[in-house]
Amino acid sequence: xxxxxxxxxxxxxxxxxxxxxxxxxxxxxxxxxxxxxxxxxxxxxxxxxxxxxxxxxxxxxxxxxxxxxxxxxxxxxxxxxxxxxxxxxxxxxxxxxxxxxxxxxxxxxxxxxxxxxxxxxxxxxxxxxxxxxxxxxxxxxxxxxxxxxxxxxxxxxxxxxxxxxxxxxxxxxxxxxxxxxxxxxxxxxxxxxxxxxxxxxxxxxxxxxxxxxxxxxxxxxxxxxxxxxxxxxxxxxxxxxxxxxxxxxxxxxxxxxxxxxxxxxxxxxxxxxxxxxxxxxxxxxxxxxxxxxxxxxxxxxxxxxxxxxxxxxxxxxxxxxxxxxxxxxxxxxxxxxxxxxxxxx
Amino acid sequence: xxxxxxxxxxxxxxxxxxxxxxxxxxxxxxxxxxxxxxxxxxxxxxxxxxxxxxxxxxxxxxxxxxxxxxxxxxxxxxxxxxxxxxxxxxxxxxxxxxxxxxxxxxxxxxxxxxxxxxxxxxxxxxxxxxxxxxxxxxxxxxxxxxxxxxxxxxxxxxxxxxxxxxxxxxxxxxxxxxxxxxxxxxxxxxxxxxxxxxxxxxxxxxxxxxxxxxxxxxxxxxxxxxxxxxxxxxxxxxxxxxxxxxxxxxxxxxxxxxxxxxxxxxxxxxxxxxxxxxxxxxxxxxxxxxxxxxxxxxxxxxxxxxxxxxxxxxxxxxxxxxxxxxxxxxxxxxxxxxxxxxxxx
Numbered sequence: 258x259x260x261x262x263x264x265x266x267x268x269x270x271x272x273x274x275x276x277x278x279x280x281x282x283x284x285x286x287x288x289x290x291x292x293x294x295x296x297x298x299x300x301x302x303x304x305x306x307x308x309x310x311x312x313x314x315x316x317x318x319x320x321x322x323x324x325x326x327x328x329x330x331x332x333x334x335x336x337x338x339x340x341x342x343x344x345x346x347x348x349x350x351x352x353x354x355x356x357x358x359x360x361x362x363x364x365x366x367x368x369x370x371x372x373x374x375x376x377x378x379x380x381x382x383x384x385x386x387x388x389x390x391x392x393x394x395x396x397x398x399x400x401x402x403x404x405x406x407x408x409x410x411x412x413x414x415x416x417x418x419x420x421x422x423x424x425x426x427x428x429x430x431x432x433x434x435x436x437x438x439x440x441x442x443x444x445x446x447x448x449x450x451x452x453x454x455x456x457x458x459x460x461x462x463x464x465x466x467x468x469x470x471x472x473x474x475x476x477x478x479x480x481x482x483x484x485x486x487x488x489x490x491x492x493x494x495x496x497x498x499x500x501x502x503x504x505x506x507x508x509x510x511x512x513x514x515x516x517x518x519x520x521x522x523x524x525x526x527x528x529x530x531x532x533x534x535x536x537x538x539x540x541x542x543x544x545x546x547x548x549x550x551x552x553x554x555x556x557x558x559x560x561x562x563x564x565x566x567x568x569x570x571x572x573x574x575x576x577x578x579x580x581x582x583x584x585x586x587x588x589x590x591x592x593x594x595x596x597x598x599x600x601x602x
Numbered sequence: 603x604x605x606x607x608x609x610x611x612x613x614x615x616x617x618x619x620x621x622x623x624x625x626x627x628x629x630x631x632x633x634x635x636x637x638x639x640x641x642x643x644x645x646x647x648x649x650x651x652x653x654x655x656x657x658x659x660x661x662x663x664x665x666x667x668x669x670x671x672x673x674x675x676x677x678x679x680x681x682x683x684x685x686x687x688x689x690x691x692x693x694x695x696x697x698x699x700x701x702x703x704x705x706x707x708x709x710x711x712x713x714x715x716x717x718x719x720x721x722x723x724x725x726x727x728x729x730x731x732x733x734x735x736x737x738x739x740x741x742x743x744x745x746x747x748x749x750x751x752x753x754x755x756x757x758x759x760x761x762x763x764x765x766x767x768x769x770x771x772x773x774x775x776x777x778x779x780x781x782x783x784x785x786x787x788x789x790x791x792x793x794x795x796x797x798x799x800x801x802x803x804x805x806x807x808x809x810x811x812x813x814x815x816x817x818x819x820x821x822x823x824x825x826x827x828x829x830x831x832x833x834x835x836x837x838x839x840x841x842x843x844x845x846x847x848x849x850x851x852x853x854x855x856x857x858x859x860x861x862x863x864x865x866x867x868x869x870x871x872x873x874x875x876x877x878x879x880x881x882x883x884x885x886x887x888x889x890x891x892x893x894x895x896x897x898x899x900x901x902x903x904x905x906x907x908x909x910x911x912x913x914x915x916x917x918x919x920x921x922x923x924x925x926x927x928x929x930x931x932x933x934x935x936x937x938x939x940x941x942x943x944x945x946x947x
Contacts, residue, residue, distance in 0.1 A: 333606075342926070345923070345925045348923040349933065352936055362688070383722060455702060457700070457703065578694075582686070583688070586650050586653075588690075593705075
């Protein structure tokens with residue numbers, strides 16, 4: 258326990274494996290070379306967008322297990338979620354694996370929540386290994402939250418593009434095996450040293466096409482709580498990396514934190530900004546979705562820690578809390594952000 | 603850690619408070635006298651069914667905090683969920699409380715998941731107190747999963763009736779205060795001694811109007827895992843209490859467990875059967891929903907433990923994993939069940 262909101266792990270769990278599966282557009286983006294699987298088929302061999310997302314998640318989980326060298330029976334618990342109503346991408350994606358599981362939901366912040374809770378299970382001695390996974394699919398998310406693709410609707414410039422991708426990470430109590438099949442000789446091991454579960458922050462923003470603005474206050478709240486609880490300044494981290502605020506939300510979170518006395522401008526990154534080329538790929542404010550931060554972490558961020566480019570990062574996936582029903586009933590879109598602290602050793 | 607799936611708590615968290623808020627129909631049922639608040643207004647003063655459910659959940663959380671005698675700032679984490687897409691009943695219900703939170707989803711098994719998760723946070727030393735809450739609302743669930751009430755559609759006899767109710771429990775690291783404002787002198791304290799997180803079990807049943815049949819195999823799987831992991835027979839528990847299998851599912855779970863060599867017939871109860879009067883209230887197979895097991899635990903079950911009528915129970919909320927989309931796409935309805943072990947001391 259640490260401060261009023263954060264958790265400092267006593268036996269920081271090791272990330273022993275990570276896998277990322279993405280669609281073609283993500284494969285063509287700046288991070289393309291970091292992903293394990295790039296599927297040219299947006300249906301992933303399935304028969305519906307929901308089925309496609311389940312198949313994509315299953316592939317990510319299987320890849321992560323394969324890369325760890327463990328059998329699936331050694332994965333004691335799975336913690337996972339996605340954006341679809343009643344988490345059907347997750348449940349139908351992982352059911353065949355028969356791993357005892359916790360379904361979690363924090364909108365696009367879900368990778369922070371699932372990796373954090375998986376780490377709690379391992380740090381607390383409840384599991385030797387636990388797997389965290391999330392996913393999102395552009396077509397499924399458009400169908401769920403906006404319009405079917407066939408409508409060809411116009412997207413405002415503040416809108417983000419839902420990432421088609423699933424990221425899975427395995428955390429372990431023992432350092433042995435902390436280098437997965439892709440880790441090169443001399444590279445660093447990476448562990449989860451703490452987390453800050455988020456509070457819901459509601460500034461009353463009602464524009465679901467501007468989710469960066471909806472989520473930035475929550476990101477600010479969680480980042481400030483983390484810095485306060487651990488008594489550190491932003492330069493404790495090489496990078497502070499939000500999930501999917503995009504260009505619009507990035508400006509807001511930097512400004513809000515500056516008001517609180519924290520200047521993160523020189524070390525802020527956003528997975529939604531990293532994953533697409535703004536000019537070439539026409540994704541407006543950037544990428545979003547449960548899969549956005551998950552594949553950016555499993556693919557790109559972890560690699561920067563393994564190679565020693567960064568020593569310590571604060572990974573802060575951000576979620577916009579809405580449903581098609583809440584939006585149509587005129588509710589605002591509150592935000593939540595869960596922060597996870599990662600360190601290369 | 604215990605067996606291959608279960609958790610035995612080392613510092614079993616104490617249940618220091620519990621609150622239940624229900625609708626009129628639940629208040630008129632056999633457990634009516636056990637509930638804290640019975641609202642004659644199905645809208646709970648709100649403007650939509652979703653808003654009504656959020657208000658009901660907020661009331662349950664506030665009641666639980668009030669009964670504990672703690673200020674809300676002392677509740678370190680909240681773990682909660684509901685049946686609505688993207689958990690909007692929960693997020694809009696608890697946002698004003700500003701408690702750091704984890705959103706969880708396991709359909710009607712969610713109270714098992716949230717109480718278990720909250721107990722992990724307390725047992726592991728990550729929180730002095732944590733609050734678990736779930737809710738469901740008959741009208742919101744019908745709108746979400748079936749038909750708007752105004753259609754007046756006919757319900758088959760295997761169907762269950764979604765409970766309008768929200769139950770909240772607070773678990774604490776310290777026994778002091780384990781008697782809440784309603785505990786009488788000489789009554790017992792109650793603690794959470796372990797849990798068995800569930801696996802998804804899919805028998806291929808596709809009838810969303812017969813959820814008892816969909817969930818019974820999962821209940822069987824989790825109960826058998828619990829008995830196996832702890833090396834005990836059914837008579838270790840005074841009662842083994844499923845969430846909402848109803849009359850149809852009860853027969854199936856008893857038969858399936860008998861095939862595995864466990865006879866639970868003389869000690870099985872089901873919250874969905876307990877909560878309504880089958881003859882008078884015309885609820886067909888029984889009650890269901892995230893709120894069903896939550897209010898039955900917070901109201902009735904806990905009272906039996908406090909008064910010493912029962913010494914030890916296995917509480918096994920059961921969830922049917924479907925969404926309107928997965929159902930309409932012809933998918934089966936897999937089940938999941940999370941078991942929590944409660945003991946009077």
